[in-house]
Amino acid sequence: MEKTLTPRHLGFAMPAEWAPHAATWTAWPYDDEKWLGYLEPVRQEFAAFVNTLARFEPVHLVVNDQESEQDAKARLSGPIHFRRIPHDDCWLRDSGAIFVTRSSQEKAAPASELAAVNWEFNGWGGKYPAEQDNQMPLHMAGILGLRLFHAGIVMEGGSLEVNGEGVGLTTRQCLLSPERNPGLDEEALEGYLNEYLGINHVVWLGHGLEGDHTDGHIDTLTRFTAPRTIVTSVSSDPDDPNHRPLQENLEILQSLGGFRVVELPLPQNPIWLDDQTRLPLTYANFYIANGAVLVPIYSDPHDEQALQILRPLFPGREVIGLKSRYLITGGGSFHCVTQQQPEGRLWNG
Template sequence: MPDMTDTAAPEATPRDLGFAMPPEWAEHAATWMSWPADDDLWFGHLEGVRAEFAGLVRTIASFESVHLLVRDAESSADARARLAGADVTYHAVPLDDVWLRDNGPIFVRRDGGELALTDWRFNAWGGKFHFQNDDRVPEYVAAHLGARRWALPFVLEGGGLEVNGAGVGLTTRSCFLTDTRNPGLTEEGYAVLLADTLGVRQLLWLDGGLENDHTDGHIDTITRFVDESTIVTSVESDQDDPNHAVMARNLTALRAMTTLDGRPFRIVELPLPETHLEGAEGRLPPTYANFYIGNGFVVVPQYGDPNDASALDILTPLFPGREVIGLSSREIIEGGGSFHCVTQQQPAGTVWTGE
């Protein structure tokens, strides 16, 4: 069994105590985010990024509370000015960047409604960027909530794993099996680890993600669960595009996968944006699969692309009872991610202290 550190009961895993990661569409208590602050990290696009962030935060806050981390006085003042009147709670926390899906906690819950969190090591996608402050965010969140925290000695980013809430997890080999994350940890080792920590009883693998994705191919940029038995996956129709072959292999693999009880998943194809976007470090990885599901809503990134409307048309009927909202992410994508990458849901539940 993987080694875990926990001051209250180091021998007890989340699974031992009945905890598992809920699906994103389960009811939220709040959404956690971080405010963009470094113009260099955004290649001179900080003003536009902040404008799009403000639209995203305001939209989410109109449905559920938002906890916003701000790293300094300037960031706090800027966020408060842009978000005046929104349901936002501010937290002064040292930060490197904004990708809270990856450096934030992953919450777990058990049937009685008790909520705790897992704290994974974050090394900025294999040491690609500075990450010392961001790696401490889960510890802050746990202390603020008074929640039980499992501090785990393994690297794992939230954007690298999808769960369906019925025991199935989905990830990519190109991300999890890199030697810059957990060298020597095999597919079988991950299956044991994620069963013990997040309640994943069946871990399914795709080969890879989008071209020039600095996360090494996070699953949340290409393929997502929208309910227990339905998967949306990105496809590229242009056979000359480098993404075409990878997405086609993923599609074939998904069609052969089944739920825990052996039923095939319903697979829905979602086109990638038609236009190739170039950033400061080469081709950008825009995708509509990086949507975020919240209480009564889904926010879908838009890029001023011919496929924007089609993506909304495909996703809307998959979320009955939720408002599917398209918001601009043309500036945010300059940093390499979009709405799912910058959010982390806190599921509804009673915070459990471990006592």
């Protein structure tokens, strides 16, 4: 690592998701085969999500081809910028650039300056094709005309959660998996997170949800809702394979001190993609937008309970439940398909 060229050295850090956004980046689903025949209902849910999001902030919508662009334009309205970029899949949380900000030194300029970090993306440890997705940060930085820092190691945005005050959450299951960065231990990874995202203290949780092909991404488990408030998924069913790992994560969080920890139930009824594959249903995969929090729901008995838990945690924001019954067949939901672009003057250093 050349420390003189890292974001931390230049005063940049990743802000919390609730910091004001200039826009959100996401990508339109395509290829019915990839979606196992569910592309049409996936697009219906995705359109409802994007149209709701566009009520609160502009959207950069990545489209793969002419069919995708025409289909999206027929379903969507609002401040949406269409970006034709070839890509493998729609999970921009993991493939897209991660934005970092710093306080502006110019009195007449906006309060923050904006840059971005490019991490390597290898399809969640080589599970899926990722050659095109690995180029996504370069396209995003090129469109915006801003400086892109190259970290040089594998990292996925869904594996990280920050409070904007130097604390980050992640899981050992994901970051220490040998298919991502063999040879890098916790200390080395913490060094990269410090240099490129300004994370000073990493809280390591254990394992993620059964059926999660990302190997335990934090954004399906545990999220900050304020600098000192954490919401974490739990299962009250002792026979659920998720029960013990989630309880262990809860105990780690409760041992930290200085944080309020709020329990968030998993959906009551599991959904199976096939006889072998349980889908990683969770309410923690919400997306915090300007003025709103968009929460995945599944026509489950726990949907309303989850929304009632989350609403008081986001004063001043409208907490909205949106259907994700078909989107989850791809393994993720609203947080997985989004990447926030914070407000700030574009900096190209």
